Amino acid sequence: MSPESYILLMISGWLLVSAAMLWGMLRLLNRYQLEAQLAEEFPPLPAAPRDPAWRRQHAPRRAKLRARAQRTCQQHAHMLTS
Structure with missing residues (x-):
């Protein structure tokens, strides 16, 4: 493989990893936001x-x-x- 294809592969891998991390962080944020909304609606359990x-x-x-x-x-x- 040529050096250009290695560089392209490294950049695309970095973009893929960063997109996966962003997706995971947004899922966590959405989950905790939903839990906070539910906590406001329902009284806490003993x-x-x-x-x-x-x-x-x-x-x-x-x-x-x-x-x-x-x-x-x-x-x-x-x-x-x-």
Whole structure:
């Protein structure tokens, strides 16, 4: 390949990388702007495990995890006792 084609290839690669970075930054900006708009429209969810609303929301998942852990413990009890 000639030196001119190497230079053209380098420039086009640089433009492609810069366009990809610009596209990614614009997507991030759009995402955070949308999250900010949604945060204004909806009240924040309870974030503390001590909050009763948080406990009600996460109770079914925690019960499933607890039941699965108990089943696993019962299945492998012979390994734990020896």
